[in-house]
Amino acid sequence: MKLYNLSAGLNPRRVRIFLAEKGVDVPFVEVDMTKHENATPEYLAKNPMGKMPVLELDDGTYISESTAICRYIEALHPEPNLFGNDPLEAAQIEMWDRRMELDMAVPVMHAFQHGSPFWEGRLTQVKDYSEVVSETIRKNMAWLDEELGGRDYVAGDRYTIADITLQCSLIIAKAIGIRFDDHANLTEWFGRVTSRPTARA
Ligand SMILES: N[C@@H](CCC(=O)N[C@@H](CS)C(=O)NCC(=O)O)C(=O)O
Numbered sequence: 001m002k003l004y005n006l007s008a009g010l011n012p013r014r015v016r017i018f019l020a021e022k023g024v025d026v027p028f029v030e031v032d033m034t035k036h037e038n039a040t041p042e043y044l045a046k047n048p049m050g051k052m053p054v055l056e057l058d059d060g061t062y063i064s065e066s067t068a069i070c071r072y073i074e075a076l077h078p079e080p081n082l083f084g085n086d087p088l089e090a091a092q093i094e095m096w097d098r099r100m101e102l103d104m105a106v107p108v109m110h111a112f113q114h115g116s117p118f119w120e121g122r123l124t125q126v127k128d129y130s131e132v133v134s135e136t137i138r139k140n141m142a143w144l145d146e147e148l149g150g151r152d153y154v155a156g157d158r159y160t161i162a163d164i165t166l167q168c169s170l171i172i173a174k175a176i177g178i179r180f181d182d183h184a185n186l187t188e189w190f191g192r193v194t195s196r197p198t199a200r201a
Helices: 010-022 041-046 066-076 087-115 127-147 161-175 184-194
Strands: 002-005 028-030 054-056 062-064
Touching: 002 010, 010 066, 010 087, 010 161, 062 066, 087 127, 087 161, 127 161, 127 184, 161 184
Parallel strands: 002 028
Antiparallel strands: 002 054, 054 062
């Protein structure tokens, strides 16, 4: 197996941390989007969306979408469990992971893409949208701060895929200047998850 990676990207980091939590060693192939390596016919044959990450299997099969890759790894390496041990826990973790993806990761990526000079010329930027979506992120940070007042991790009392999705979202949020240090519970949680040995994967 190998993983087509974008070191700074939110979604590739989700998969790298997931692999590290599982103790699974997969070589990375860095895809340089500043050189448009993700827009070549060769790369688009692996993932027509031109996005990273992509997992290449030994038989030449490609899997894209970070959650799909993580589910595949979890099926091959069930422990430590990160998607839920029974139907109820699996549903709760799925609920929280979808919230973290749809209500934090996606807005953070949109704020970055529509607000940063890096993305000029790569897509049609709508600066007002960056402002609007940044406000959504701040509102959702306040909501999560309240949620995390009552438990140690996003989906309950242990670290799961939902924490990975949020921690990767907040790394990019911080990098683009959306801070959360006035939210004590969220800040404490971020310290807890980023002090794990896998956090720098
Ligand atoms: N839904 C996809 C999103 C993948 C994605 O947006 N990847 C970004 C990096 S975080 C990317 O490759 N961007 C390159 C581009 O848009 O040109 C997933 O979960 O893997």
